[in-house]
Amino acid sequence: MMKTKIQRMLLISTLVAMSGCSSLGVEPWERDLLAKDEMSLSAEPIDAALDDHIYFSKEASSGGKGFGGGGCGCN
Amino acid sequence: MKSKIDKINIKSALTVATVALLGTSSLAQAESSSTSSVQDSSWEFDSAFLFYSEVDRVSAGEAILNAKKTFDNDEVLNLKLTIDTLTGASANGAVAQPTVQTFTRPSGNGQYDIAAGDTPLDDTFHDTRVQLNGQWTQPLAPDYTVSGGFHLSKEYDYLSLGINGNIAVDFDRKNSTFSAGFSYFQDTFTPEGGIPNPLTSMLIGNSDASTWDDSFAQTRIGSEDDKTTTDILLGFTQVINRRMLMQFNYSYSMVDGYLTDPFKILSVVNNTGKTQDYLYESRPDSRVKQSVFAQSLYHFDSSVLDVSYRYMWDDWEITSHTIDSRFRIPLGDGFGKESYIQPHLRIYQQSAADFYRPFITDDEALPAFASADYRIGEMTAITVGFKYGMLVNNGHELSFRLEYYRQTPTNAGFDEPGVLNDVELYPTVDAIIGQVTYSF
Numbered sequence: 001m002m003k004t005k006i007q008r009m010l011l012i013s014t015l016v017a018m019s020g021c022s023s024l025g026v027e028p029w030e031r032d033l034l035a036k037d038e039m040s041l042s043a044e045p046i047d048a049a050l051d052d053h054i055y056f057s058k059e060a061s062s063g064g065k066g067f068g069g070g071g072c073g074c075n
Numbered sequence: 076m077k078s079k080i081d082k083i084n085i086k087s088a089l090t091v092a093t094v095a096l097l098g099t100s101s102l103a104q105a106e107s108s109s110t111s112s113v114q115d116s117s118w119e120f121d122s123a124f125l126f127y128s129e130v131d132r133v134s135a136g137e138a139i140l141n142a143k144k145t146f147d148n149d150e151v152l153n154l155k156l157t158i159d160t161l162t163g164a165s166a167n168g169a170v171a172q173p174t175v176q177t178f179t180r181p182s183g184n185g186q187y188d189i190a191a192g193d194t195p196l197d198d199t200f201h202d203t204r205v206q207l208n209g210q211w212t213q214p215l216a217p218d219y220t221v222s223g224g225f226h227l228s229k230e231y232d233y234l235s236l237g238i239n240g241n242i243a244v245d246f247d248r249k250n251s252t253f254s255a256g257f258s259y260f261q262d263t264f265t266p267e268g269g270i271p272n273p274l275t276s277m278l279i280g281n282s283d284a285s286t287w288d289d290s291f292a293q294t295r296i297g298s299e300d301d302k303t304t305t306d307i308l309l310g311f312t313q314v315i316n317r318r319m320l321m322q323f324n325y326s327y328s329m330v331d332g333y334l335t336d337p338f339k340i341l342s343v344v345n346n347t348g349k350t351q352d353y354l355y356e357s358r359p360d361s362r363v364k365q366s367v368f369a370q371s372l373y374h375f376d377s378s379v380l381d382v383s384y385r386y387m388w389d390d391w392e393i394t395s396h397t398i399d400s401r402f403r404i405p406l407g408d409g410f411g412k413e414s415y416i417q418p419h420l421r422i423y424q425q426s427a428a429d430f431y432r433p434f435i436t437d438d439e440a441l442p443a444f445a446s447a448d449y450r451i452g453e454m455t456a457i458t459v460g461f462k463y464g465m466l467v468n469n470g471h472e473l474s475f476r477l478e479y480y481r482q483t484p485t486n487a488g489f490d491e492p493g494v495l496n497d498v499e500l501y502p503t504v505d506a507i508i509g510q511v512t513y514s515f
Contacts, residue, residue, distance in 0.1 A: 007367075025250025030317045033374045038403050041312065041322050041370060043381070046123045046139055046512055047462075047476065049157070053137065054127060054508065058482065060425050060451045061395040063326050064368035064385035067239060067258040067306045072204060072228055 119143045123512040130505045132196065133163040150213040153224075157206035164196035168339040168447035170434050171195065171498035172350055177279055181338045182268040183291040185282055194502045197338065204230035210239075218245040226260070235262045241308075250314040260304040266337045269295040273357030274441055277340055294355070302332030318375075324368040334358045341447040342434040348493030351437050356446040358430065364389040379403045393451060395425035401462075411465025419478060421458035427451065427487040433500050436492070449501070453487035456480065460508065469515070476510040 026034070037043055042065075052062065053072070062068035121141040128134040137159035144152045167178060169189075176189045180199050189195045210224035219242065226237035241256035264270075271277075271294055278291050310324045335358040343352040370383035385397040399421045406414040428451040430444035460478025467473045484501040491500060 024316070025247055025314045026317050028248065033317055034314060034320060036374070036379075038379045039320065039372055039374055041320065041372065046121050046141060047510070049139065049155075050123065050125045050137060050510065053159075054480070055423075058450060058480075058504075059395070059423060059454070059456065060389075060393050060428070061364075061366070061385070061387040061397065061423075063306065063308075063328060063364070064324060064366040064387065064397070065370065065383065067256070067308060068326065068328055068364070068366075072206075072230065072233065072235060 117144055117146075119145075119514070121512065121514045123510060125508065125510040128507050129163070131164065132504065133161060133165055133200065135159055135161040148214070150211070153208075153210040153212070155206075155208040157208075157228075158204070159206075160201075160203045162201050164198035165200050165338070166449060166502075167195050167197040168341055168356060169195040169353055170342045170344065170350065170447075170495060170500055173494050173497060176350065178340075178353065179277055179279055179282065179291075180268070181266065183278075183282070183288070184268075186279065192498055194499060199338075202230050202232070204228060204233075215242075218249070219243070220245075222256075232265050232267055233262065234265075235260055237261070237304075252310075252312040254308075254310040254312070256306075256308045256310075258304075258306045258308075261301065262304070262332075263299055263301045264333060264337070265299040268337075270297045270300050270333070271337055271355040272296045273335060274354050274445065277353040277355065279353075300333035302330060302334060305329045318373055320372045322368075322370045324366075326364075326366050326368070328364040328366075330362045330364070332360060334360060334362055336446070336448060339446060339448050341432070341445055343437050344434050344492065344495065345437050346492055348491065348495035350434075354435065354441075354445070356448065357444050358446055359391070359444055362389055362391055377405050391451070392429040393426055395423065398422045410463075412467070414463070414465035417462040417464070419458065419460045419462065419476075421456075423454075423456040423458075425454050427453045431487070433486075433489055434495070449482075449484040452484055452501075454482055454484045456482045458508075464512075471513065471515040473514075474512045476508070476512070478508040480506040480508060482506075 033039060042048060048065070052066075056062040056068070057072070119142070121139070121143075123139045125137045126135075127137070137157065139155065139157050141153065141155045146152070169176065169178070171192055171194050174191050176195060177186050178189065178195060178197065179186050181197070182199070187198070206226070206228040208224060208226050210222060212220060212222040215221045222241040224239045226235065226239070228235040237258060237260040239256060239258035241254060243252055243254040245252050275294055278294050281287065306326060306328045308324060308326045310322060312320070312322045314320055335356055337355070339356040340353045341356055342350045343354060344350050364387060366385055366387040368383065368385045370381070373380045379402070381401040381403070383399045385395075387393075387395045387397075401417055401419050403415050403417040406416055408414070428446065430442065430446060431448070431452045432442075432445055433447050433452070435441070435445060458478055458480045460476060462474055462476040464472060464474030482504040484503070486501060
């Protein structure tokens with residue numbers, strides 16, 4: 001029930017994002033802020049890798065942002 | 076000229092070492108091109124050291140060296156070496172008792188005692204791990220980017236090999252991106268002492284007796300086991316406006332094989348809560364996890380807010396919520412060149428697996444699967460911390476991160492008979508995370 005709800009929400013938000021494409025987004029010359037390192041979706045890959053390793057070995061969840069696969073005998 | 080050579084010395088040595096990892100066949104060519112790569116600085120290095128320490132439990136140190144080279148035609152090669160070492164004590168799954176308890180070490184070589192009232196921790200854990208990752212990313216056609224990589228991780232008792240692939244398609248002036256990726260891991264576990272027979276009793280007694288080794292061997296079903304993990308990840312990224320960016324991911328992960336923890340046990344208690352026996356835990360041999368993930372970045376006048384949320388669910392009936400947020404505040408040049416401070420808050424909550432139980436009672440039939448591992452029990456966790464970074468000589472970035480992580484396991488509705496009322500069944504775990512990163 002919950003799963004279906006979540007999946008539906010994701011689908012709807014994706015569709016809304018897509019259908020709004022005409023009003024969303026920027027022109028190439030408006031990318032001054034988006035081009036900054038700190039505006040990258042994975043701005044700190046080293047921190048993220050270290051955190052993933054900690055939380056993968058201490059909690060029951062992994063992945064989501066990237067692959068959550070195997071890799072160590074820590075869980 | 077001489078001082079320039081001195082300056083680039085470390086970077087040059089690392090460059091040669093890095094290209095050497097590419098293999099002997101490309102070494103000659105790599106060596107000849109390394110001088111020019113150093114001079115145009117197209118190799119970028121990130122190095123980090125992380126220290127993780129739990130109160131009275133595990134301590135770990137982890138070092139990472141990441142080398143990235145961008146070629147003229149936007150091809151990117153990324154190589155990463157990770158080395159970590161772990162030592163300390165870990166909860167073995169048994170409940171605390173008002174009396175001293177004795178456990179056999181996972182190797183079968185000797186036993187250890189746990190004082191009355193204490194959560195049983197096994198202090199046998201020592202491990203060193205070496206991990207190597209390689210990733211190649213390149214444009215395939217206008218607006219199409221492909222990427223492929225490998226993963227190798229080796230520790231004393233564990234080997235993990237993995238591959239991954241990804242394709243990304245940009246459209247609408249590169250304001251939107253669809254991506255699809257897969258990864259496949261093959262892991263082999265060779266625990267010291269072998270694989271225990273699930274839900275059989277831990278042998279406890281005189282480990283110096285001549286019959287001990289044979290008796291211990293009877294609690295084992297093999298020396299190694301393996302598992303495979305297949306992940307599929309679908310992503311959609313959208314530029315909202317000049318200040319805002321969003322990402323949505325869906326991931327599906329299938330794990331098959333040996334998912335039991337050979338070092339974990341469960342207490343069997345009577346109706347007064349007193350332990351009668353310890354059984355090796357037992358988990359299903361497959362797990363399907365799914366998650367949805369959303370992330371948003373927002374650029375205020377000078378600060379940047381990064382917030383993400385993940386909802387995960389699996390066929391072990393575990394669900395979890397994770398909120399992760401960072402707020403980067405520039406400090407100007409007053410506290411170091413282009414310095415910033417970045418507070419971090421992470422909140423995590425998970426429900427228990429359907430076969431999780433803190434103990435078994437001796438008057439019930441044995442379930443098919445049971446685990447008392449608090450990591451698959453009901454839990455909340457919080458991480459608070461901050462990062463402080465600045466530019467140092469030659470524009471290299473130096474940063475420090477300090478965080479506090481607290482896990483609070485909770486009772487998912489289990490009765491606590493007799494003496495179990497007087498002991499702590501769900502102890503909190505506190506840890507400190509410290510990290511230094513230097514990028515050059």
